[in-house]
Amino acid sequence: MATTLEAASQFLYASGEKAPGWHGTQDGLKNLAELAFPGKPFCLVKQWIIADLQLTPNEHQKLTSMGILPTVVYAHEVVQDSRQRFAPGHWVRTNFGLSHDHPCMFETKSTIYLLLGDGLRKQAKLSTVFSLRA
Numbered sequence: 001m002a003t004t005l006e007a008a009s010q011f012l013y014a015s016g017e018k019a020p021g022w023h024g025t026q027d028g029l030k031n032l033a034e035l036a037f038p039g040k041p042f043c044l045v046k047q048w049i050i051a052d053l054q055l056t057p058n059e060h061q062k063l064t065s066m067g068i069l070p071t072v073v074y075a076h077e078v079v080q081d082s083r084q085r086f087a088p089g090h091w092v093r094t095n096f097g098l099s100h101d102h103p104c105m106f107e108t109k110s111t112i113y114l115l116l117g118d119g120l121r122k123q124a125k126l127s128t129v130f131s132l133r134a
Contacts, residue, residue: 007128011051012074016120019050022104026079029114033105041082042112045075045092048119050106051129059126069097072129073106073113083111093132 022029026044033042053070055063063070073094078086086092092113099107106113 007125008131011049011122011124011128012076012132014122016049016122019119019121020103021048021115021117021119023117026116029104029116032102033112033114036102036105037107037112040107040112041110042114043081043086043092044079044114044116045073045077046079046116047076048113048115049074050100050119050121051124052121053126053129054123055126063096067098069100071097071100071106073097073115074129074132075113075115079116091132093129 030042030044033040051072051074053072055070060070075092078088078090078092080088081092094106094111094113095108097106097108104115106115
């Protein structure tokens with residue numbers, strides 16, 4: 001199902017529930033991530049949104065049975081990507097999460113997204129979030 005410009009704008013710019021992130025130094029957060037996920041690549045981001053995906057019960061069950069969170073992160077600004085996939089200042093949208101046990105770290109299969117400052121938490125349709133592409 002296609003998304004509308006209105007739905008994409010609402011996701012990107014409308015208010016949401018405040019979500020806590022990291023308020024220390026960037027190096028402090030990178031060190032914490034290295035302790036929690038040794039050797040795993042990271043992407044330091046700010047102005048981020050945690051998207052809780054609106055799924056059918058069947059879609060939700062399918063993801064959770066595979067150990068996947070029905071959640072992704074969208075960040076308006078990349079600060080640093082350890083593998084240099086994303087340039088500083090660029091935006092990024094993650095794949096589905098594997099863990100979000102620490103409020104300032106969102107783990108996907110390949111990367112730990114380090115969440116600088118407070119962000120937002122919103123519900124969004126899968127089609128809206130995954131329509132955002134570089």
